[in-house]
Amino acid sequence: MHCEELHTKVLQRTYFDSFDWRIYCAGGVIEEEIGTSGVSLRWRNVVPIETFGNISINKKIRFVWDLPVCSLRERLEPILDVRALLPLLCMNCQAHGLIVLNKDKKTVARLSIEENRILGSTKSKSLKLPAILYAESVKGYDTVFKEILQVIDQQLALEVDDQGMVQRAMAAVELQPASYSSNLNLLLSPETHIEVVMRNILLRLLEMMQVNERGIRSNLDSEFLHDFRIAVRRSRTALGQIKGVLPHKIWVRFSRKFEWLGEITGPTRDLDVYLLNFVAYKKSLPLPVRDDLDPFYYFLMKHQTIEHKKLVMHLESARYIKMTAAWLAYLKAPLSERTTLPNAHCSTLDVANSRIWHMVRRVVKEGEAISASSPPGDLHQLRKSCKKLRYLMDFFRSLYPTEEINKLINTLKLLQNKLGQYQDIHIQIASLETYRTQMKSESGAADRTLVAIDIVIQTLEQRQSHVRKMFKSRFAAFAEIKNRVAFRRLFKPKIQKDTLFQ
């Protein structure tokens, strides 16, 4: 048995993940490698150290749809969804490849020694990571591999790296993985005064809005704005559902401000959604006319750019900056011992129970009232109530047994998905009609394109009536007795206090 050096390579590696660490949460990171033979991309597991789906590329990959059809794309699609890959770290790597040969000169194991240096760090100190020796077995030569490991262990006395190079590198530049999540993850205790908890919820939501601002401004992907809007909506739900806890003047002022934020972010979000749907729209068309829809894409792009610019101006406006500063200051200001506000000193659990229970009953009532002839507005109203219920359950999740509340959240989710589908299609049809008119008047769009949009609308209408038909059974599944009992058991207030918070 002896060892031969095969090559020394100088590589530049950049590691990517989405802003909300989706790939890291799935146990990996995307590694881009630039070497003499070109650029390649692969999935790297954090631990155990393994790579997957290596593919050579010749352009920058931002979104999963930039990748050609391959196993890497297949794995990434459900994880990354619409999020952009953003660079985390860039390193220089010197890799020495070695092979271990037996007496027939057959490769029985592969070794490589990698020396990594982190680039572009602001720290003046050189960020050289400890060198790593990788040993890779060859299938069917396990006994030899054990011997090799023994040699490494006993004669070289190296430490086993159970952390993995990527984590080590992230730690070296103080990058904290999974530091952002769009989940609230609040840990509440049932006896705390609701005024304290409410401030914490609202603070956490403000924080979420603020961490997403940069991504919105640079238009990195559509999800920054989406998360921002969810934080805004959740804040509105908190304000609307938990009353008598903030001073009336504050409550009125900020309820208006949040309404304003909903308005200024709407148009860009709508266009984002249509752009994301565009591929599906195109696919819904018969092959020969698919390309006719392309001008519509440029129309959407143009307007997205315009609306996005407006949105950025709003976010940089004095009005927005003053609002967030004032909101932060209010939420952080110390609370006085005494209060004249009627509900401020209620216990969190009481408020949670009564508000959730109230909303459950509303959802059931609204849902039961819907018949085949109900106008779309009724479904819209129900969807809004479901969202409020969902947000309330998210706020107060930690007060309830995990398994039970998760089960009910999932039940609600299923109903929400159906309603969401219906409502989305409804809105899409309306907006597509508006866009169609707008396109016609703006640029004198070709008839072919208008016809293509019409076909898309027709297909959507068919789907809408299909989804609408499904509503009854979906709602019945939600409102079945088993679920009602579960909702009641978990949330129905022991003492009837719910009139307090109406």
Added chain:
Amino acid sequence: MKIIACYNIKGGVGKTATAVNLAYLASREGARTLIMDLDPQGAASFYFRVKPKIKGGLKTLMDSKQGLDELIKGTDYADLDLIPADFSFRNMDLFLEDVKKPTRRLRKLLINFDNDYDFVFLDCPPSISLVSENVFQAADILLVPTIPTILSLRTYDQLLKFCKENNLDDLLVLPFFSMVDMRKQLHRMIVEKPPKTLAGLLNTTIPYASDVERMGLNRAALATYAPKCRAALAYELLWDEIKECMS
């Protein structure tokens, strides 16, 4: 997973050279590739520097409960694995006679790899036997290297007849000319005007070249030591053509 068998009733026609070189080319493109050496002579194993030996021999190989996984050896090339031959394979016919569904045994063993490999190459021993019937049942493609001589053409007819009689309609039989020496008048004649009976004949021909013979000395695939030679380029063309047939 596609199973490609290199087969001919005749010996010494370039079956092993084809299996080894094509398997290497497939793996070089990143396809997960396995080559299985079914010939007790163990030539393919030899080319990959793997001992032609299996612990327990034929019995271990055919034990459908255990599976073939334990027998796999990684080669010197990434993405290319091998199941070596064993001298006991000379008795494979006798062994198969005694099992249930004797012609479907190999297929049953290989089906387990469906998710592990993109291509499986079978390097087959010459002659027509129960082993070859197993190969026909297992393979998607039967690649038939054929030396352009009268006798070779005759054996090809025998093979087609056999396939017809045994209802092997799903098997794609692809003959191609191998070890072609254009200085020989007969080779020239047959290659330039191939007989109609060679149905499915591929366009690529593999020339007779001493570079190929050197595989035995180098114990490596042709493209690793003479990547630009005529025969190496011919194997690349052959592989492209086969992939086309599969798509």
